[in-house]
């Protein structure tokens with residue numbers, strides 16, 4: 001009798017484990033596409049500002065996806081971070097909108113940037129958050145994206161753009177750089 005109770009408990013436990021593994025895998029598949037050569041940009045245009053979220057595999061920026069191990073790799077990380085922090089060069093917004101870069105946040109677990117978290121598996125990402133203040137954000141007709149100039153490993157950028165006039169999806173393929181915001 002006791003043994004049967006244990007068996008049921010084990011079965012329930014195994015089932016719970018299977019469920020949580022399945023949920024974890026599907027959450028990963030739905031939430032974050034990690035494809036080398038491809039980055040994602042979410043651009044939100046409002047009257048008083050433009051915000052841009054970058055999500056990219058580290059491989060596109062560095063050629064590796066872990067903490068740097070040598071002086072050469074550390075130098076590569078520092079050079080990449082300097083370019084990433086230069087948001088006004090990476091994202092050149094139509095001057096008609098009168099935008100200035102206000103804030104840059106970079107998060108990458110393997111590079112120990114942002115909140116402490118454990119890198120998961122063999123792959124690593126970097127997320128960049130860029131906030132521009134604008135005098136007339138709605139007048140922004142385009143953004144010139146400088147990611148291909150800055151990072152040779154990048155081949156394609158998938159964009160989602162939200163403006164006061166609506167939403168659109170766009171794809172930039174190297175060496176194209178201009179995203180049209182107004183139609």
Ligand SMILES: [Zn+2]
Nearest residue numbers: 057065123124
């Ligand atoms: Zn990877």
